[in-house]
Amino acid sequence: MTHLIDRQTNSWRMDMLYEHFAPDDVALIQAIPLGGNQRADFFGWYFTKTGRYTVKSGYHTTRLDETRTFKPCGSGPEITPLLASVWRVRCPPKIQHFMWQVLTGCISVSANLGRRGLACDIGCIRCGADEETINHAIFVCPPARQVWALAHVPVGPLSFPTESVYANVDHFLGQQNPGANIMTFPWLMWYIWKARNARVYENIVEKSEDIVRIAEGEATWWQKAQLEEDIGIPVSFPVGLSVPAATNTLPTEFSGYRCFIDGSWKAGDQFAGAGWCCTSLQDASPLMGARSFRRSLSPLHAEAEAFLWAMRCMIGHDFGDVAFYTDCADLVKMVSSPSDWPAFSTYLDDITMDREEFSSFSLSYISRKANVTADSLARQARHRETSSPTSQANLLNLYQKPYYEYVEVV
Template sequence: MAGKSLLTSGLRKTIGAGLNTCVWTEPWIPDIVARPPRPSDRVTYRHPKLLVHSFIRRDTRGWDTNLLLEYFHPEDIPLILKLRPSNTWSMDGYAWNYTKSGVYSVKSGYKRLQEIKACDVEVQVVQPSITGLQSHVWSIHALGKMRHFMWQALTGCIATTERLAYRHMGTDRSCPRCGDPEETINHLLFECPPPFRCGLYRTIRPFRVTSRVPLFIKTCFLFWKKKNVAHMEPLIETFPWILWYIWKTRNDKVFNGKEVSPVDTLQLASIEAECWRKANLLEDSEEEETQTAPSTISTLLADPQLPTCQIDASWIENDTVSGLGWFYKDQMGVERFGLQGCRKNISPLHDEMEGLIWAMSCLQDLLCTMIHIETDCSGLVDMIVNPTDWPAFAFELVSFKRLKAGFSVFNIDRIPRTKNLRADSLAKEARNIGVLFSHIDQTQPDRAFFRNDSSPTST
């Protein structure tokens, strides 16, 4: 229940038939923050029970643009037109507005929570923000436990005696290794004599990073400015391991009474860092082989007697029209091309899905009952394989399932973008034309075809 307000703030109603979404009170407009629409200046009374269904035409199952212009603010109408009402009498649903799939994730929820706090609370900044440092930690090439340790150090979560006393878990704040009055995190990693002799602090000292400088400045140097001294001090490249083993040797002293010399600490950190780098070089080469293998295997396993259709979509943020394209080739080598200019959807993935549905419908009109679909969109393939993981596409998946039932053989596979150039060029050409149209032919049309006919129709 504590997270209910956060979840509610990120929910968006997905429009099916519009029968259970109130126009003025529920968040169904796909803005950065989902919200109800704004009324036009002509609206003097907003009926609280008015349903979205009232703005969907019964004959075409599309939006009634005349009603939209009459009731809603002009800036909201393009956002509404991005939504595609369901062709069936489907109930409206819910989706999380901050992921492509519509599924809530902890990462997106945390990000949303931080945005809410930033809006609601005015924070007095007493020192430079460490948010950038905390974010950068996760991109450092090192073991996960070391990145987590550095994040804890920046956040003040390392269990030094000073931190424990601050949290009422002890009264002794002194350093157990050198007897300094306070064992702060800065002291633990940089100022205590054993870590000092490991050489990391001496490496950054020539650049005026003194012992009295706060921890975040020293960390900033290690994260972003180490390249300035890397040619002189190769040791600095292993700083995540050095910091980690400084902490480990400190704990050996406190809990096991074991003394580990700075030289041994430094040597162990260097050996472990080099072993990790060699292991990752090997894994990277294996991963490259693995990434190239699926496309080759997929092509080899594809039935050469099965007709193939490659699909793609072209979506740009500032355009009002998106482009769809497909290229079909049957067993006899006969080719077909399809281009469509359509109203831009809420996201590129929605356009990819619309392109798939349109291509399947066209193929059935061509009496094709067996097909192998190829796309360069991994999200589209995952959506088909795991439909329950994509609630934001629930109504599109209903249309897909209905069309799929018309094929005796149907499969879909992802191919590299470089092997999908024909469908890609068709989609881009359709978007560049900038009008709503649909064209199917045995030859790819040139732009002169569309200049001669401002309202091209399906052929």
Template sequence: MGWFYTRTGRYTVRSGYEIAQRTREDSNPLLFGPDTRGLQAQVWKVQCTQKIQHFLWQSLTGCIVVGDRLRSRGMQIDPQCMRCGMAPETVNHTLFECPPALQVWALSPIPTAPIRFPIGSLFTNMAYLFWELPNDDRMRTYPWLIWYIWKARNDKVLGNVDWDPNDIITKATAESLTWAKAQEKQKTEIPRLQTQVETILSGDRCQVDGAWKETDCRAGLGWYHFNPTTQSKLMGSCNLRRGISHFRLN
């Protein structure tokens, strides 16, 4: 066995990356099954925390630990849902079709309909949440609803703890509102931060730096001075005998 894209015949991460890039740049890539790249790209535009964005991406790519996925990887376990026992525990079943999850969606502000949402397709359910919800602030809670449905599943499987659907909705709503207020606060604070930076940098500027290595017998110092008013620049450097510690350069 050998890797024929390097001279040594051994695989390297760099050569693998180059081959992957060449395949990606192919103008006519071969696609098998539904193309979910649009859904995966939309995940990073969802207005929520990065942790939840990453979990949504894991859900779409089948990377979260559910019974069906573990069984497909060769683990000898019962793939049935441990919460309801009515169907294999797939990602879609856990987040949308399991009776406790259905109760959450039915009681939440997210519009539901028997043949529209939620249904038996994970990609269709996610597409509905991404692009088909009304333009309403209450609709933006769905990432947190998905997150807390997953946390409730874990608490049931690992600790036999049952969550009330209303508690899930309350927690999801509270956290989504807190996150939204934090974004508004950051926007209002940005102009003040810019003003402070401009004030600090309005006078003369002097920058210093040093170089010190334990294995070298010499150490180096350098400085740079700039006057914004006259546009004058002064700079210099110095080479001296290395001290015991780099702290002596300060």
């Protein structure tokens, strides 16, 4: 009787939702997590996965509906792919941004200042040319040409530099272009500009050979630093929470339980899936669980819900010493720094309360290859409603494990 009343109540609620909201909005409303703790409403930022506002996301959001008014002038290669390729150049972000400013005409050379209404001499202070344009300052001015020549860039009237700033930058970007092997060109552009500013604002004349030496030295040190980062530097997290480099191996000595967890989410599916696999030295056969639940807002929400459910399963089995493992690095980050993830506060409040039930608790990041069992369980649960007896039998036949836990669809 109680089950029948619950179904009637849910049906009435669904009718009310569809009466007042569009179908797409109903799906979103149903996906909103409802935690066990009551807390006051708070503001969040929809345009980041954490729910915290960032200047970068705000800037990106304001440009979504903006009409692009930039129209490049002059001759040279197609500007749109050229602008995109600038952000793929291996150099510091500030130099990438500088190169983008060069191509979009945002550099404050004398000619640009004059067009903006500033009363100034638009000539080049270094060589006396009638007009100092961006192309002139970076590529054509004799001191700049000398820097490019000393850096072993082939210089000639038909190849480089030309009268097009786009062609001059493209000279280095394309794999088949003549300057493709000059890896230091971003730093050369940057320090040519800094030398120009030193001459204009401080009346300091820097030697071309010094500019080349500094640029090449900075490029070498930066590229060496990137190689060291690629090797991997451990990241520090609070005790009990860790994100080591993804690995397929685990510590051989562990007296408690290891619980591998995973969530499965797909935009077109009605349900999401969760799976866990728990092993210990005391039990030769692993314990496993799988369930499906109404699709949440995002894959990361599904990961959080799967972790919370796995924690409660471990509590239900009276396992106090548990090390959890996930292949979702963001899940580890949000549990280690819950205040930085307000979009997941509903889950994180419950996780914070439930972790007090454990005598020993940890959450670590592993590679997907080390988490295949939990991943398979979650995927199978997403495709099958685990409240169905037929689906339960199929999953048992698939995995043939001695223990399997099912939870009805919510």
